[in-house]
Amino acid sequence: MSAIQKINILNKKKWQFWIDRGGTFTDVVARSPRGDIQTLKLLSDNNLQYEDAAIEAIRRILGTKNEIIDNSKIEFVKMGTTVATNALLERNGERTLLVTTKGFKDALKIGYQARPRLFDLEVILPEQLYEKVIEIEERISPRGEILTPLDISSSYKEMIRAYQDGITTIAIVTMHGYRYPIHEKKIATLAENIGFKQISTSHQTTPLMKFVSRGDTTVVDAYLSPILRRYITKIENELEGVPIYFMQSNGGLTNATHFKGKDAILSGPAGGIVGAVKTATLSGYDKLICFDMGGTSTDVSHYNGAFERTYETVLAGVSMRTPMMNIHTVAAGGGSILHYDGNRFRVGPDSAGAEPGPCCYRNDGPLTVTDCNLLLGYINPSYFPATFGKTAAQSLDIKSVKTKFIKLGARISSHKNIEDIAEGFLKVAIENMATAIKKISTEKGYDVRKYTLVSFGGAGGQHACKVADRLDIKKIFLHPFAGVLSAFGMGLADHRSIKEQTIEKILCPKQGPKLKKINTQLTQKVHSTLHSQGVKNIKTQSHLHIKYSGSDSTIEVPLASIPIMKQQFKDLHKQQFGFTSPDKVLIVEKIHVESFGGGGSVRIDADLTNVKHRIIRSKIFRKGRWQSAEIVHRNQLNNSIKELTGPAIILEDHGTNYLEKGWIAYSDQKNNLIFERKEALNRTHAIGTVADPIQLEIFNNLFMSIAEQMGAVLENVAHSVNMKERLDFSCAIFDEAGNLVANAPHMPVHLGSMSTSIKTVIKSRSKTMKKGDVYILNNPYNGGTHLPDITVISPWFDERGKKPLYYVATRGHHADIGGITPGSMPPMSSNIQEEGILFDDFLLVEEEKFKESQLRKKLKSSKFPARNPEQNIADLKGQIAANEKGLYELTHITKQYGADTVSAYMVHVQNNAEEAVRRVIHKLADANYDYPLDNGARIKVRVKINHEERSAIIDFTGTSEQLKSNFNAPLSICHAATLYVFRCMVDDDIPLNQGCLKPVNIIVPEGSFLNPNYPSAVVAGNVETSQAIVNTLFLAFKVMASAQGTMNNFTFGDSEIQYYETIAGGMGATAKNNGASAIQSHMTNSRLTDPEVLEWRYPVLVKEFKIRENSGGQGIFSGGNGVERSILFLKDMQAAIISNNRKIAPKGLNGGGNASCGKNLLQRACGKTEILTSSQEVSVRRGDVFTIKTPGGGGYGKP
Secondary structure, eight states: OOOOEEOOOTTSSSEEEEEESSSEEEEEEOOTTTTTEEEEEEEETTTTTTTTTHHHHHHHHHHHHHSOOOOGGGEEEEEEOOOOHHHHHHHSSSSEEEETTTTTTTTHHHHTTTOTTOOOOSSOOOOOSEEEEEEEEEEEEETTTEEEEOOOHHHHHHHHHHHHHTEEEEEOOOOOTTTTTTHHHHHHHHHHHOSSSSEEEEHHHHOOOOHHHHHHHHHHHHHHHHHHHHHHHHHHHTTTTOOEEEEEEEEEEEGGGGGOOOGGGTOOOOOOHHHHHHHHTTTTOEEEEEEOOOOSOOEEEESSBBBBBEEEEEEEEEEOOEEEEOOOOOOOOOEEEEEOOOOOOEEEEOOOTTTOOOGGGSSOOBBHHHHHHHTSSSSSSGGSSSOBBTTOOBBOOOOEEEEEHHHHHHOOOOOOOHHHHHHHHHHHHHHHHHHHHHHHTGGTTOOGSSSEEESSTHHHHHHHHHHHHHHHHEEEETTTTTTGHHHHHHHHHEEEEEEEEEEEEEOSGHHHHHHHHHHHHHHHHHHHHHHHTTSSSSEEEOOOEETTTTOOOEEEEEEEHHHHHHHHHHHHHHHHSSSOOSSSSSEEEEEEEEEEEOOOEEEEOOOOOOOOOOOOEEEEEEETEEEEEEEGGGGGSSTTOOOSSSSSEEEEEEEEEEEEETTTEEEESOOOEEEEEOOOOOOOOOSSSOOOOHHHHHHHHHHHHHHEEEHHHHHHHHHHHHHHTHHHHEEEETTTTTTTEEEOSSSSSHHHHHHHHHHHHHHHHHTTTOTTTEEEEEOGGGGGTTTTEEEEEEEEEEESSSSSEEEEEEEEEEEOOSSSSTOOOOOOOOOOGGGOOOOOHHHHHTTTEEHHHHHHHTTEEEEEEEEHHHHHHHHHHHHHHHHHHHHHHHHHHHHHHHHHHHHHHHHHHHHHHHHHHHHHHHHHHOEEEEOOOOOOEEEEEEEEETTTTTTEEEEETTTOBSSSSOEEEEEEHHHHHHHHHHHSSSOOOOOOOOOOTTTTTEEETTTTTTTOTTBBOOHHHHIIIHHHHHHHHHHHHBBBBOOOOOEEEEEEOOOOEEEEOOOBBOOOBBBSOOOOSSOOOOOOOOOOOOOOHHHHHHSSSEEEEEEEETSOOOOSOOOEEEEEEEEEEEEEEEEEEEEOOSOOOOOBBOOOOOOOEEEEEOOOOSSOEEEEOEEEEEEEETTTTEEOOOOOOOBBBBB
């Protein structure tokens, strides 16, 4: 036992055990009948010593060893467990059958069709949890009309066969089953009669709209619940008669009966958040950043009076729609591995884990963050448990650590000593963790400087001061059991029960009585759940999730009178998003009812023993030199020591805490350790302008973080579905010359072309540009792509305001910018005037004054004006807000490092990318390719490699002349596609920036369709020709077979509604892997609207959405398959398709087979089928079905 401390708790009669069963260690906090607290830490898996760590811990604490546990001594056990999490990550859950609506067998596999990593040539998609899927004849409309009666006869035999094959778990998900569950209930009854042991239905699992995330959650529940049940049964058999409660992902306890797979994913981390909040708030701290640093990762979360939850998230590649603690995880822990690539220091994301562990663990592990702390003196082997080596009795091995750092230092050209190298890696790790905290705080508008950092976890205390300094946080809170706080939190947590129900009704007085009735029904259910667990004094909270009509972004508002809720929504929306829309109707998406109670009440008494303060002198390496530091044990900080001044190392039983210079440490009245900064931090860093491998990585991350923060703001404040939900936007920062420095991983076709737009503004405005000015541009002939993509550009001026030193920009796809068709994507446009309003270096904001009247006049100035200027203006204001965030963050880092240094590192990060591309070019050979398009145009490219200079000439001479159609691609598109290709060929995590193109000379003949003259139409050039250029280059370099070569742009609408989507297809195969199926490829990565949301909002039905089997080219490695998507129209309107590869098949590579061409079909209600061209607009009638069969990807290698 490692710690005993006196504690006061009510009902001190029996033992209580609070357990966090983690992936590596199991932490146990036990409260004895006398009120003592004992802690114990065991390896979670140690089969040679014990079968289960939790049971073993109870045995050891009770002193029963191998005897039968006397359960009469135990009051209860409260536990968090990673059993479900590990099963999900390792994909070793229960064999599961999915039963779903006919036409949707692949809908969960396709998901929202975005690829997980933008620049990966080998796209690895997560493995599906279900083993087999059965489609069943049934269909209910979004308003409850039974369109196809349930016919189980055809599926009954398949279900029987699956059961006889050993599958005893079933997930049942039907379209709109969340609201109309009659068919799901009947299928569940059939499954029960067959004998399925685990039956999860979507309407019971999560009765909320969104087929994909509800379906995934239901499958997760089916997949994990049997695993949990077996583990629970094992514990119950050992502890017969003892009440056992489990921590749910939502932060509340429940008994074993109610503990389901879907609620178990964040069971352990949730306990840590509860423990951190409960202990810190008890001491009077109400604004908290929870910082849980372990061996492999760091979890951070935000608290400001209430637990923050997320209701829809992606975990392990699975979309989850269930209440969970809002925890952001970054791969930076004590075991994170150190990397040096010749230019940059990087930490993680891979971890040494428990086996082999860090280098110092005497198991030949790699260098890690822990090894840095050991080398620099922040961990002292004399005060660390000697549990290493073959005998498990040796101390940490600093000799091996020094040896490996010396070898690493020999590779670093700057000839740094090993301590400088280790300190540099720590700086990178600190920056990674600080960036994670920004995502849950400053990105959401919270001023983190007013918060207290609650540090816990095995490695938290070593880094807390440095992280706090990076964020300008002045106070740190460390509980006496910070090292096992997740387990401690189990004992403090309330029991919780949550019920939700979809509403999707207008918020109006008429709905008041209905909402009250539903609230009463749900309240009765959650009360009943807690009453059954013996909870008394139950509290209940009811909230509505309200949104604007047409949006998916909800605001959580306490249930009250209609006028009060409307005002609260308005206030909260203004606070969070920066605007309100008084003209829009408010929609109640769902009601959320939560009951809680029964939490532990704890007070730890301070140790009043007058212990003499013993000071042990030690050495630590900080800021480039060895310095003296004191080492004390935490228990020595009591009333006889008022405060300790840093630098110092404070030891405790489950961790080591480092007190930085300028900070003081003291114990408060509740025996918590408080760190407080007393000396103002000097934030100026004289690091110079010469490239340094440590600072290069830090600035890489800083610049990327700024772009990502801009994207987070734009996603929040944008109005249109295109930006807010499809995420069809990009954010980036640029240097003084307008070169791209860093971007968030958004849309490649935007990012590579934005630099030209910046340079256009610089060229025309350099003498008149002023601080507070903002410009917009969508001119395809001056760096734009197509007219719906509007770029908003903001310069950053120094304090003197003489000239701009940097620029930030956002480019977003506007829902409509005029033109001859709604949505501004006309298939048959022949000149740019028919495509919408053209902005060419338009001054939108002059010295912080928004020029709205001039903007409105411009939007109405064309023969084909914008159809919804209000939405254009709202989205442009959102883009301006995103730019403001970028300017603010650039100001912050400039104050910290100086303008000269920031400007220098903007060049250095480009040089780093340039060097990475030059290494790729050196391996390439001269090449050429002739790529045909459906419309008869050809892209011809000849590549000439200069191996001595490691440079390339990409010459498109011979490419077809500009076209009469709209497939002309502005020159910026060709540059963007080329930039993307070279970035993809760099098998390393570098930012996409202008440096990637420095070794590349691109030649594109003027007047060709890749460099057309004004006023040629270009709307398809951005979405279609860009894909063709990428395929051309990959084929020329023999890197990848053709991807589908199109975005399959599908639009429909009339004067009242407009809808636009791009549809996934197949990726090309490579020499290493099959191409991915049913995924967005290359120059786009936009999301697809969920089928239930689409049907709810628009007069259409999704008849079928499936993978188009065998559409990928064959080969040693096969190309990915396309998809087949059929939309049934319930109203007369216009529909249009812009696509490619309907005549010309996507090509295979090195003998690999070609993929299948795509097809566009229109089946009329009368039964007649029309075959449509690659690009065509048609009038559709009620009952017509528009089917799009997208191409696959080419195969690689002769099969």
